[in-house]
Amino acid sequence: MKYCSTRGQVRDLSFSDAVMMGLASDGGLLLPEQIPQLTQPQLESFSRLSYTDLAYEIISLYATDVPAADLRRLVNTSYASFNHPEITPVVKQDDVYILELFHGPTLAFKDVALQFLGNLFEYYLIRDNRNLNIIGATSGDTGSAAIAGVRGKKNINIFILFPFGRVSSVQEMQMTTVTDDNVFNVAIDGTFDDAQAIIKEIFNDQQFKQTHALGSINSINWVRVLAQIVYYFYAYFRVREQTACEQVQFSVPTGNFGDIFAGYIAGKMGLPTRRFILATNSNNILCRFVNEGDYSLADVHHSLSPSMDIQVASNFERYLYYLYEGDTAAVVTAMDRFKKTGKITFSAALQTKIQQDFVAASVDDQQTLEQISSFYHHTGYLLDPHTAVGVKAASKVGEDVPLVCLATAHPAKFPEAINKAIKDKRPPLEIIERLRGLPRRCERLAADASLIKEMVARNSSKS
Numbered sequence: 001m002k003y004c005s006t007r008g009q010v011r012d013l014s015f016s017d018a019v020m021m022g023l024a025s026d027g028g029l030l031l032p033e034q035i036p037q038l039t040q041p042q043l044e045s046f047s048r049l050s051y052t053d054l055a056y057e058i059i060s061l062y063a064t065d066v067p068a069a070d071l072r073r074l075v076n077t078s079y080a081s082f083n084h085p086e087i088t089p090v091v092k093q094d095d096v097y098i099l100e101l102f103h104g105p106t107l108a109f110k111d112v113a114l115q116f117l118g119n120l121f122e123y124y125l126i127r128d129n130r131n132l133n134i135i136g137a138t139s140g141d142t143g144s145a146a147i148a149g150v151r152g153k154k155n156i157n158i159f160i161l162f163p164f165g166r167v168s169s170v171q172e173m174q175m176t177t178v179t180d181d182n183v184f185n186v187a188i189d190g191t192f193d194d195a196q197a198i199i200k201e202i203f204n205d206q207q208f209k210q211t212h213a214l215g216s217i218n219s220i221n222w223v224r225v226l227a228q229i230v231y232y233f234y235a236y237f238r239v240r241e242q243t244a245c246e247q248v249q250f251s252v253p254t255g256n257f258g259d260i261f262a263g264y265i266a267g268k269m270g271l272p273t274r275r276f277i278l279a280t281n282s283n284n285i286l287c288r289f290v291n292e293g294d295y296s297l298a299d300v301h302h303s304l305s306p307s308m309d310i311q312v313a314s315n316f317e318r319y320l321y322y323l324y325e326g327d328t329a330a331v332v333t334a335m336d337r338f339k340k341t342g343k344i345t346f347s348a349a350l351q352t353k354i355q356q357d358f359v360a361a362s363v364d365d366q367q368t369l370e371q372i373s374s375f376y377h378h379t380g381y382l383l384d385p386h387t388a389v390g391v392k393a394a395s396k397v398g399e400d401v402p403l404v405c406l407a408t409a410h411p412a413k414f415p416e417a418i419n420k421a422i423k424d425k426r427p428p429l430e431i432i433e434r435l436r437g438l439p440r441r442c443e444r445l446a447a448d449a450s451l452i453k454e455m456v457a458r459n460s461s462k463s
C-alpha cells in the first residue's frame, strides 16, 4: 500500500514513511492510494474475530511494510492496556447500541489509536536508532491519550498544546500530572484551533521539522484514522449478531472530523452502513456544511462538550479529496480559499453527494444536559456530554435501522457537565481520584509558533 497527499505533491510513500511524515510535506494530509475492498467471505470471516485479531487484519491491509509478526505483537501490546476484554464493547440501552470507546488508559476513544501509535513510533525509533519530538494540539482528550501512549518510551519527547481554561478539570489533571522529563504540557492563550494552526505551521517549516525530527500524534497522522476504522466493523458485527440486521447507522460526535472520517473509510471498504450521523455541539460548522453546503468559520464557543469546541476540522480536507474525486488541484483551491476568506461553499450537485454520505444535527448545551439527564433516568446509564450530543442528534435525524452511538469518553472526565445535568451526581473513578493532589507541570505561553519552536529546540536534544 502506498500513500499520497491530498494536495498532490507527495505520492508513493510507504506506510512507515507516511507514519513518520505525519503532515504531508506539501501541507496536505496523507491518504492511502487505494482503499481495500472487503469481499463478502472476508467480511464473514472477520465477523468472528476478537477485537485484537480484527484490528490486526484491518491494519495489515494498510501497514503492508510492517512484518506480520511485528504487527501482531504491536497490536496485542497496544490493546493489553485496556480494562475490558472486548476492548470496545457494545452495550444496548433502551433501543440504542452504545459503542463504548472509553476503556483505555485515559478513558476516551483516542486511546484506541494512540496506544498503537505510541508503540509503532517506539518500534521504528529502536529499529532505526533515532529520536522523535512529538508535537500535538488537544482540546482535552488527545493530549492525555498521546502522553499515555509514549510516556516512559526511550528517544521520544512530547509537547502538547491545549487551550488554557478550555478543557475540563479532569482532562487538565490527566495531562499535567504527568511530570516525566520527556513530557511538556503547554497551556496556550487561545482556542484549540489556534493550537492546531501552530502545530501545522511548525510542521510546514520543513527545515525545522527535519532538524528536530518532528512527529505527529494528532489525526493529522493517518494511523489515528486507521486504528479507528476497526471499531466500526467490530460494532457492526456485534449488532448484527443480535438483530440479524443488514445495515446499521452510526452517530458520531464530531469536532476535528477524524472519528467520523474513519467510519466513512470503513464504509468505503464495504461496511454495511447507512449515512453517518454527524453530530456537533454549538460549534456547528460541519453541520452547516452537510445541511447547507456552507463551510464557514464562526467564533469558537466554549461548550459543555469541550473536546468538540473546534471550528477548523483538520480531516475535512481528507473528505474533500474524495468529494472532488481525487482532484488534488480542486482541494488546493478550496483550502486556499478557506485560508483567505474563512469560507468554502458547495454547489447543489456536491451537496447532493455530501448528503449521500452524512446527515447532520447540532445540539446545544441545554439539549445536551437534558439528554444526559433523561437517558440516565430512563436507563440508569450515564452518558458523557460528547456521547450525549451524538445520542440527541440521532433522535433528530436518525433512520429506521439499528442505531450505534459512539461513546467517545467516560462521563468521569466531565464532572462539571454531569453535575449540571443531574444534581449531586458525580461519577468518581479510582484512576482519576488517584491523580488529585499529585504534583503538576505545565507552562503557560502565548499562542505563538515561535515560542513553541524555541521550547522544542531547547529540549529536543534531551530525548
Ligand SMILES: Cc1ncc(COP(=O)(O)O)c(C=O)c1O
Residues within 6 Å of the ligand: 108, 109, 140, 141, 142, 219, 253, 254, 255, 256, 257, 258, 259, 260, 307, 308, 386, 387, 408, 409
Ligand atoms: C470525547 C470526544 N468526543 C468526540 C470528539 C470528536 O472527535 P473528532 O475530533 O475525531 O471528530 C473528541 C475530540 O476529538 C473527543 O475528545
Ligand SMILES: N[C@@H](CCOP(=O)(O)O)C(=O)O
Residues within 6 Å of the ligand: 137, 138, 139, 140, 141, 142, 143, 217, 218, 219, 220, 255, 256, 258, 307, 308, 314
Ligand atoms: N478533540 C480532540 C482534538 C484533537 O483532535 P485529533 O483527533 O486530531 O487529535 C482532543 O481531544 O484533543
